Amino acid sequence: MQDTRSNSERATTELREMIFSGALPPGSDHLETELAEKLGMSRTPVREAALTLRAQGLVELRPRRGLRINPVSAKDMADIYDILTELESLAAARAAEARYSRADLATLATAIGDMTEALAQDDLRAWANADDRFHRELVRLGGNARLSMIVSVMRDQVRRARATTLFIRPKPTQSNDDHRAVYQAIAEGDPKTAHDIHHAHRLHARDMLVSLLEKHQFHGL
Incomplete structure (x- = not known):
């Protein structure tokens, strides 16, 4: 048994x-x-x-x-990203307020470097892995255990949607630029800039992902 x-x-x-x-x-x-x-x-x-x-x-x-x-629902992803956008942006602001040292931000910096290298090698799976590490670490640096718990519940669905669209989305160079800007704002202790850049980044990601899911959904299979 x-x-x-x-x-x-x-x-x-x-x-x-x-x-x-x-x-x-x-x-x-x-x-x-x-x-x-x-x-x-x-x-x-x-x-x-x-x-x-x-x-x-x-x-x-x-x-x-x-x-x-079951297919990935565009409506579900829009709803999930609406929540993630607010929570992760709050985490970015809190991380900036915490005045972390550069050493404290090493994991975040490594993820950004790995994303840059992955794009240079046209390795989108490696990029997605590094992107996931960036977002996990960003939430951890926000220092709110309840926020982290809520985000973790939705993370698998985001991974699933990203896997579905990874090879039909535009090359994520802007995403890497956004991550570097968020990192810089956190390192400089600028919570408003960290929040606003990450908020715009997640809204753009939501719109792109939902559009791809609506266009390429496998209805009727």
């Missing part, structure tokens, strides 16, 4: 990660046998995981056709 529960939990965790990373794309169909083979386990824990993922709104169960990965 313990092994069954453990396998079910592992199947749920790994399938969620595959959905959020884009390895299981929105609108795609997958048989239980196929997923069980991918995960190296029997169909029973995969079936149990599928029920959990259905309850979370991530998949649809279709007779004789297995799981269908």
Whole structure:
């Protein structure tokens, strides 16, 4: 019984990660046998995981056709980004107010450097990874545990939407410039500039992402 529960939990965790990373794309169909083979386990824990993922709104169960990965909703992303924009911008302002040293901001600086290098190499997956690290660290530097908790709840859905649009979006050079400007404002202890630049950055990201999702959504699959 313990092994069954453990396998079910592992199947749920790994399938969620595959959905959020884009390895299981929105609108795609997958048989239980196929997923069980991918995960190296029997169909029973995969079936149990599928029920959990259905309850979370991530998949649809279709007779004789297995799981269908639900599309990323443009409306959901617009709603999520509206919240993220306000919360992350507040975190940026609080980080600037904290008067961190350059050493304290090293993780933020490293993420920016990695984003720059990734674009130079045309490695969008590496850029997305570094971008995620930048936003995680920005929220952490804001110093508000409750804010961090709320943002973490929405982070997986943002990752999923970004994975869906990563290779059809414009090259994110402006995003890198925005991150550098936010970093500079935090380093200089300028909360208004940090807030305003990040707020505009997130609004632009929201509009671009929602537009792409609306244009390329896989309706009717």
